[in-house]
Amino acid sequence: MKILVIGGAGFIGYHLVHDLLDAGHSVTVFGRSVQPARPLPNGVRYFSGDLSNTALLKDCLADIDAVAHLASGTVPATGDKNPIADVNMNLNGTLSLLVAMEACNVKRLLFLSSGGTVYGPPQEVPISVNHPLAPICSYGIVKVAIESYLKLFERNAGLKPIVIRASNPYGSHQGNLGVQGIIGTYLNLASQQRPIEIWGDGSTIRDFIYVKDLTSLCVKSLESNKAGIYNGGSGLGTSVLAIAQLVQEITGNPAPIVYKPQRNLDVPISVLEVETTKADFDWDPKVGIQEGILRTWDWLNSAEKA
């Protein structure tokens, strides 16, 4: 297939682009930066612009079979600071994409949603894909609204959307800015022999998924005939403290762990139920948390990084 990856130079996009090429697909990438934030493989076209630029989007969509939309101008920790900007960039950006796809008669869309924020505080764990949606941060509110619009365009415009509600992806090529996932942040602090900071007492439990496991799911779901909403996680919970301790062990960081106040937007536990996902896509996460952190640490110390 000819696949347009929106956000294909981002952390997850980087891996998805490689996986799609490995699977024999042809890939075009759309991103906000003038130059792609991460290097793109040979043969991948890059379009730079804003999702509100309909004319440009239509150029990108010519001859495309499917779109993978991974782009987000915010992360859970930043959306609340300016909800109007969050809505403009992410909700209206996606609506602009849907309108352009309808105009270009492109029906297939993979959308990366957020299993960590759309449900809000879980009523049961692991969280089924049918759990009520009660997001408590702007990032999650916008993801819920986008999912609803995908269903609207499915009904009214023949869109064939597949939604993956990802848990907490981590792995090589993740940003280290302190907002895009604690594993990258912790490893980065450890590499500088600086103390790892835990928000709260570290009892917060998350479902971490190695990025390659998530992108292999994205490829399988894009190649499938299915439409609908799926959880994309490991199905396993790990506490933030356990992550910190694993990072300390693996890196030999001499600085001790320090504790800071709990952030308001954190739900205490989030672990996704992924049995349906596994069955429907003949998919299984392969990389355990220790192995995944080790691989990420190796990448952080490798020549490729520099």
Add this chain to the structure above:
Amino acid sequence: MKILVIGGAGFIGYHLVHDLLDAGHSVTVFGRSVQPARPLPNGVRYFSGDLSNTALLKDCLADIDAVAHLASGTVPATGDKNPIADVNMNLNGTLSLLVAMEACNVKRLLFLSSGGTVYGPPQEVPISVNHPLAPICSYGIVKVAIESYLKLFERNAGLKPIVIRASNPYGSHQGNLGVQGIIGTYLNLASQQRPIEIWGDGSTIRDFIYVKDLTSLCVKSLESNKAGIYNGGSGLGTSVLAIAQLVQEITGNPAPIVYKPQRNLDVPISVLEVETTKADFDWDPKVGIQEGILRTWDWLNSAEKA
């Protein structure tokens, strides 16, 4: 209290403003039109502008105790035509209001949401306020997103929001443009002795509430200390065909009823569960459907209309 009514020159706003004055409150109205769309009582200040105009909003909010936000730039039948405009006007407009209220330290907000669209096709009837939210039109998607942001501002900024999910209000001073409720539309057609048009077979069931019953609930909830989400309906279901027949009877319209194709956005049945609302606000809808249609017909033929 000093109350700012956003959309106070609209159909519901018109009645709410009168009810608030009758209850001894002081009222300021904010609307989009340069001149208010409906006449305002003496002593009511009117501000004209866009909700994105933060400076103007702050002027309006000076010295205000509570805000009633009834404004919507779309109705269920029009939102799908341009979802980006829907999001900009209604979601971003409301976010702009919330930001201005936070800046002006105004905590109390009544928001009129939509019991007819936020739930989507009901899993059970009557629909409890805890029913899952699965809107199938842009209007409903935006209302759900706004409700989520109200909770976010409640947690992060001390907002004290009360949400009334209204069913299908009707009554005097409603628009007759064919989009804002079937009762006004049908009465208007009957007054011209033109045929009433039913979309589908008329079996669609709705919960119609006389507008004065809805606005009395708005006043009681604003005067209360409660925050949270409530259904605002009659709790009774009436079929569209029954409404058409009542209108034919009351008006003596000689033209026969005609049937047109079902609209895509209609859910087959929507009746709200309102027991909690009645108990918490010592409120009861007083005007039955026949009486309400008769009152609306009388208004349509009265000198006040002209």
